Amino acid sequence: MEDVIRSLGFLCLGSRLKRIGEQLQADTQRVLDRLDVPVQSSQYPLLAALDRLGALPVGELAQALGIAQPGVTRSVALLAELGLVEVSQSNNDQRRRIVSLTRNGRRLVDVAKRDVWPRIEKAVADLCADLSGPLLDQLAAIEDGLAAAPIDRRVEKAGAVVQ
Amino acid sequence: MEDVIRSLGFLCLGSRLKRIGEQLQADTQRVLDRLDVPVQSSQYPLLAALDRLGALPVGELAQALGIAQPGVTRSVALLAELGLVEVSQSNNDQRRRIVSLTRNGRRLVDVAKRDVWPRIEKAVADLCADLSGPLLDQLAAIEDGLAAAPIDRRVEKAGAVVQ
DNA sequence: CATTGTTATATATCATGTTATTGTTTCGTG
């Protein structure tokens, strides 16, 4: 069966990038599922942003993540429910709500930074290591690579080597 | 403000691809909004699949588009509501529901193929034309290019030249 | 200093992807 999105080339580049991105996230989710972490893979960028930049108001967090503000509001509510972030009022401006990592959130990020993220990053980097040439060719190579061995399988192998 | 997704490189490649894909689709949507077409940009791949491959059952359509079957069921219901596709029972297998373009759907695809898709494809191709090198660099160039001039502005210009 | 505009966030609604489940129909086999 012909892959229409791939055949259409630049015309459907948006759909194709979304599709690859979703697959990568789903693969990564399977890695996380094997650990005991109650967080979706898509929430990690927010945690990583707080780790890199420190406590931030909602709007700046949205800017740092490149997504719209309501998405951040929702993610923050979810992560606050899980006890990983907390929200405090700004002193000088009562409108701003400053988001920061809780002690548990800090611990989760530290563990992830040490044990999980490097493996995922390495698996994705390996997947993309030998790519060169035009963008569409590189995307096709990524799709083929993921079909041959999804990220979670690549992490397994890398894990075995690292340990 | 630092772009955390970009900074994190391969670790958040999935989020980043999704983000770029969504932006491309939103830009394309703005092109379509200026025409009179009542169809979301994300529905065009389905129409294009029927155009390229002819009438197809739901499952094969899902395979051709690389998305899950329930997504196709929903899109087909939506496009059928708009009168662009229709569904008929298969003769030999009562389980299969064959999706095909209606006369209106056929006309829409023909117009799009002639007047719209070539411009969008050209605008996206131009955006990606001079890219080379590692994937992450190419993605950064695309992000910068879209920030400088989104697809709908590029289509305008291309349209002016072509006409 | 009251009113008016702006900014920051929350909420509502929609779009579109996912997985899990259910109900039919078909197939294969004892």
Added chain:
DNA sequence: CACGAAACAATAACATGATATATAACAATG
């Protein structure tokens, strides 16, 4: 041929992106 397994599509429930709008706090000005 009957019955259990498999295949196909629909539905339910959820995730996560978007835009539009409402609300509250701040700022600026006549």
